[in-house]
Amino acid sequence: MPVRVRATAALVAAVFCLAAPGTARADAAAEAQHLTGTLADGATWIADTPAPGHWNGTLLLFSHGFGPTVAQNAPSDAARGALLAEGYALAGSSYDPNGPQWALASAERDQFATLDAVTAKIGEPRRTLSVGQSMGGLVNAQIARDGAGRVDGALGLCGLVAGGTDLDNYQLDAEYTIARLLLPGEELKLVGFDSPSEAAAAGARLTAAVTAAQSTPGGRARIALAAxxxxxxxxxxxxxxxxxxDWQGQEEQQYAWLAQGLLSFIEGGRYAMEQSVGGNNSWNRGVDYADLLSGSPHAPRVRALYRAAGLDLRADLDDLTEGAAVTADRDAVRAAARTSSAGQGLAVPLLDIHTTADNLVPVEQENRFADRVRASGDGALLRRAYVERQGHCTFTTAETVAAVHAVERRVATGHWGSLAQPAALQRAALALGLDGAAYVPYHADELTVGREPARATALPSRD
Known part of the structure; x- marks a missing residue:
């Protein structure tokens, strides 16, 4: 595995800017090293290390999110600079670059291989912490499950921890609702895409339907149902x-998310997922859409907007239930269970942090995941904390670094205590003097999805 070592100007600047001129920390920044290498499957890895003598002994293994399979070792440049300035070493891989961007078939394997490659170059760390963001948060949860003896603790950032099949199922429910109620009589392909362009066309058509519907009370009510x-x-x-x-104001803000291209992003992700698991792993045949809505925290808004529009909500829900005909490829469901699920247990302490208004990975995923971890008997190892902010993974550097510190202290002390409480995380983040923080007490609702992936093999299948 070829390895290169170099000091980078960008890295020097990132670390130097956090230290007072003339300090030992600034001197160390000038000697910080950037390493790269290649794994057996063609995945690349990168690592950034403090100067000799300035490593605090902790290695952070970072799992990046959905997108190009390019090696990353931190959630942002600012976070990388702050963590290096504190003496952390950072590493991460690209995952297999020869497969789809939903790279769960190789990600965990490539992360462990990266850990081996990096420690062979820099030496064994005193402790290793896994960190993962978005799709990488799912990889991180898998590493926290499987990494006994390899990692000591884990931090998830806005992680897609409910897994790939839950994701595709609730997204299918929304896409189907838009297609059935806003594009009546139009046959729009929602699963089993043959190409990225086919997925993009579906996303564009769904977005256009939502845009047109927003101009009428009935259209807004149906958008709220899909949302x-x-x-x-x-x-x-x-x-x-x-x-x-403020039901209307809430729907308008949900519409704002949808109008910004969310549906097109979803369809592109579905294509990548289907390529990864070998077929369609979502279904809605047998789903009772009235029952599904009854368990949603958004139900009061939907009912109020339907009443205001003079629409019959029950008729729409019955229509959705009667028309639901999408079946899953059983082999694809099984593949997703193997590669794209988590919550079957934890081997090390895990702290998940999430923004409260996440458009891409809903905060409700945290409850779905926690239910599974508790069922496995490992609930005591899991803690969750929340940042009051809109958007996906929109954490400040201070929030991220404070969470890393909390996990590291949990590993060192052997107990959580108040480390992951919002007040403690908020104080710790603000004390860093970086870019602010907004940790708050918060209770996430249950995820609206209405079926368990494990039951898919008992349903009618298209294969």
Whole structure:
């Protein structure tokens, strides 16, 4: 495995800017090293290390999110600089670059191989912490499950911890609702895409339907129904949070998320997922859409908007239930269970942090995951904390670094205590003097999805 070592100007600047001129920390920044290498499957890895004598002994193994399979070792440049300045070493891989961007078939394997390659170059760390963001948060949860003896603790950032099949199922519910109610009589392919362009066309058509429907009360009510199934937050970027009973204002902010290309992103992700697991791993045949809505925290808004529009909500729900005909490829469901699920247990302490209004990975995923971890008997190892902010993975550097510190202290002390409490995390983040923090007490609702992936093999299948 070829390895290169170099000191980079960008890395020097990132670390230097956090230290006072003339300090030992600034001197160390000038000697910080950047390493690269290649794994057996063609995945690349990178590592950044403090100067000799300035490593604090902890290695952070970072799992990146959905997108190009390019090696990353931190959630942001600012976070990398802050963590290096504190003496952490950072490493991460690209995952297999020869497969789809939903790279769960190789990600965990490549992360462990990266750990081996990096420690062979820099020496064994005193402790190793796994960190993962978005799709990488799912990889991180798998590493926390499987990494006994390899990692000591884990931090998830806005992780897609409910897994790939739950994701595709609740997204299908929303897409199907839009297609059935806003494009009546039109046969729109929602699963089993043959190409990225086919997926993109479906996303564009769904977005156009939502845009047109927003102009009428009935259209807005149906958009709210689809948004409820999609678990879309009713608080959008750049806007004040609507009042608890401002149903119209809440729908307008859900629409803002949808109008920004969310549906097109979802369809592109579905294509990548289907390529990864070998077929369609989602289904809605047998789903009772009235029952599904009844369990959603968004149901009061939907009912109020339907009443205001003079529409018959029950008729729409019955229509959705009667028309639901999408079946899953059983082999694809099994493949997703193997590669793209988590919560079957934990081997090390895990702290998950999440923004409260996440448009891409709804905060409700945390409850779905926690239920599974508790069922495995490992609930005592898991803690969750929340940041009051709109958007996906929009954490400040201070929030991220404070969470790393909390996990490291949990590993060192052997107990959580108050480390992961919002007040403690908020104090710790603000004490860093970086870019602010917004940890808050928060209780996430249950994820609106209505079926368990494990039961898919008992359902009618298209194969």
């Amino acid at each position: 409820a199934y999609l678990n879309v937050p009713a608080w959008a970027p750049g806007k004040d949070r609507p009042a608890a009973d």
